[in-house]
Amino acid sequence: MSANRSFRNVTRIGPVQVGTAYDSRGREKHTAACTAPRCGFSADYDSRAAAELAARTHRCPVR
Numbered sequence: 001m002s003a004n005r006s007f008r009n010v011t012r013i014g015p016v017q018v019g020t021a022y023d024s025r026g027r028e029k030h031t032a033a034c035t036a037p038r039c040g041f042s043a044d045y046d047s048r049a050a051a052e053l054a055a056r057t058h059r060c061p062v063r
């Protein structure tokens with residue numbers, strides 16, 4: 001399912017996990033990914049604040 005990137009600073013906000021990792025170009029990326037089954041939400045952001053905001057405001061389309 002998920003790519004095996006090594007995330008650092010992983011935190012969980014509700015069902016969403018936010019982690020920081022380096023992409024293939026060595027740049028820092030901040031990923032927010034929902035852990036709820038069948039949701040599948042996942043997105044990359046340029047800043048940690050943006051990723052955490054997305055995690056905080058995320059609403060699962062399924063319940």
Ligand SMILES: [Zn+2]
Binds near residue numbers: 039041
């Ligand atoms: Zn979700």
